[in-house]
Structure formats: structure tokens, C-alpha cells
Amino acid sequence: MNTTKQIICVKWGTMYGPEYVNRLYAMVRRHTTGPIRLICLTDNHEGLRPEVESFDLPELGCEHPQRTHGKWKKVVLWGRELHGLTGTALFVDLDSVIVDSLDPYFSYGSPDDVLLARNWAKPFQRLGQTSVFRFPIGKNPHILDNFRADPQGTADRFHYEQHYITSSVTGGIKLWPEAWTRHFRLHCMLPFPFRYFFQARLPRGSRIVTFPGGPNPSDVMLGRWVPEAPAHESRWDHIRGAFKPGMTLKARWRHFTRYVIPPQWIADNWRE
Incomplete structure (x- = not known):
């Protein structure tokens, strides 16, 4: 066998x-x-x-x-x-x-x-x-x-x-048993505004964390949501970015929710 x-x-x-x-x-x-x-x-x-x-x-x-x-x-x-x-x-x-x-x-x-x-x-x-x-x-x-x-x-x-x-x-x-495979945005990210102050958590029992629909783990480790965003942007710079002229309320809210602090557990595992 x-x-x-x-x-x-x-x-x-x-x-x-x-x-x-x-x-x-x-x-x-x-x-x-x-x-x-x-x-x-x-x-x-x-x-x-x-x-x-x-x-x-x-x-x-x-x-x-x-x-x-x-x-x-x-x-x-x-x-x-x-x-x-x-x-x-x-x-x-x-x-x-x-x-x-x-x-x-x-x-x-x-x-x-x-x-x-x-x-x-x-x-x-x-x-x-x-x-x-x-x-x-x-x-x-x-x-x-x-x-x-x-x-x-x-x-x-x-x-x-x-x-x-x-x-x-x-x-x-x-x-699969529900605890094994977790979705980064839905299971790990804290709700707004807590994600401005705390890293994404790793739920107990997780074996694989997936990133469908983004952000990409490589971008998360640079403190950004998408490749075109500034890397390691401070929370205050990110907040100011939500008040650019011409932004709609929907775009402003989406901007607020797209702040991420690089989690240590990704750094520990996302490596060769």
C-alpha cells in the first residue's frame, strides 16, 4: 500500500x-x-x-x-x-x-x-x-x-x-471538520475598529488558514491589503487616507476595514 x-x-x-x-x-x-x-x-x-x-x-x-x-x-x-x-x-x-x-x-x-x-x-x-x-x-x-x-x-x-x-x-x-480550515478575513480578522490595534487572531484548532478574495498573506506581512497600497502604513496615515476628496461613503468604509497589522503567527509559518 x-x-x-x-x-x-x-x-x-x-x-x-x-x-x-x-x-x-x-x-x-x-x-x-x-x-x-x-x-x-x-x-x-x-x-x-x-x-x-x-x-x-x-x-x-x-x-x-x-x-x-x-x-x-x-x-x-x-x-x-x-x-x-x-x-x-x-x-x-x-x-x-x-x-x-x-x-x-x-x-x-x-x-x-x-x-x-x-x-x-x-x-x-x-x-x-x-x-x-x-x-x-x-x-x-x-x-x-x-x-x-x-x-x-x-x-x-x-x-x-x-x-x-x-x-x-x-x-x-x-x-472537513469546521475548525481545521479557516478563512483569514472571516475568522481571523477582528472587526473594525479593533483591527487598528490588534493583530489577526489564529483560531484554536486551525490547521490551514486560507485567503480567498484577499488579502494575500505576502501583503499582510507588509501591513497592506493590496499590492498597490503603502507597505507598513501607520494606523494614523491609513485613517487619514479615508478622507481623500471625492471618496464615497462606501469607499471610505471599505478603506477603514482594510487595515491589517502583520500577525506573528503568519511570520512563524509563512516561510521556507
Whole structure:
């Protein structure tokens, strides 16, 4: 029986450099017992550390849908064949911070289960969030087949790739225990105005903290919400920035809520 734990990530375009993959490998290695494989599916193999196995990101096989925010390229993971990989794999987004053991993600449930983090942005719906999910490779090929048959229609109906996955898995998805996978903005950030004075907390029982919709952990460590914002801006400079001429009340409120103090727990874990 193969006891090697397989972790898959994807990297395309220019948003994330090879340091994200290398950092992910280091976090996985620190927080996983036994042999591991970190497999990166990418359109650029340069700069990856030698322990990372990199393969070309499979082609989507159809036109990419328009007018959508969904990360639809991730549906290639559900093809019948994935570079000869077999068994189960744990997918982890590159902007995730691993803070505790990943071993339970591999032992929980049945190997045939598709396990996802709960979509906390819609807590009253049983939706999965594909920042972290485990799946049996090649067992749900209809997900990619059906998408290829009607990519634009699928995107228009579901809007996000994770909603499509939630509704398409044969037998339905299952969800991780709620404490394991936490959402940075929703579970870690304190409400306004406390975030001006206190670091984001790390909830008890967390194993992975995800950052869907931003901010990116690399920006958080620079004390900013987005790359174009000033790094390590003081709270008073940030507050003054909310009173620029012409700002709407909505824009002003959004500015107030986008202040972040770099948390020590990210610095301790978000490293090679």
C-alpha cells in the first residue's frame, strides 16, 4: 500500500512566483509525517526547488468563460488522467498558510470521498470552498467533460468553479471538520475598529488558514491589503487616507476595514 501523501498545487500566470510553491513545500514538509509528494501543475517551471515535482498544467480544452470571477482552470484536476497520478491527493491553494499537522486531512473519511472546506462566505448553504480539498484522482471525469461541453453556460449558471464542483461530485461532497480550515478575513480578522490595534487572531484548532478574495498573506506581512497600497502604513496615515476628496461613503468604509497589522503567527509559518 502506498503511504506517500500527495499534495497538488497549481500556478499559472504572473500573480504567484515560484517562491509561493517553495514556501508551500516547506510548510507541508514541516506539518506532515512520512513521505510526501508536492506536485505543481504550472505554465512556468523556473525557480522551483528540486523537491517539487512539476508538470505542465493541462489545457482547459475549451474556451475560457467570459464575465466570471471563477478560477475555472482548476477544473482540469478532474480529468480522467492527470500526468499518471493515482490514488488520492490533497489540493492546497498557493496563498494558504499551514499552521498545524496536515495528517488528519489524509486520514479523515473514505479514500473515495471528495472533501472540501466549507464556503464560509455563504454559511447557510452547504457549499464547498476549493482552497483546500481532497479528491480521488480520475474518479469524477464528468466534471471536466461537462464543463468542456458548455463552459460559458456552466460559468453563467454557477459563477464560481467551487459552486460547480459542489453540485457535480457523484454522491455529493463532504466537508472537513469546521475548525481545521479557516478563512483569514472571516475568522481571523477582528472587526473594525479593533483591527487598528490588534493583530489577526489564529483560531484554536486551525490547521490551514486560507485567503480567498484577499488579502494575500505576502501583503499582510507588509501591513497592506493590496499590492498597490503603502507597505507598513501607520494606523494614523491609513485613517487619514479615508478622507481623500471625492471618496464615497462606501469607499471610505471599505478603506477603514482594510487595515491589517502583520500577525506573528503568519511570520512563524509563512516561510521556507
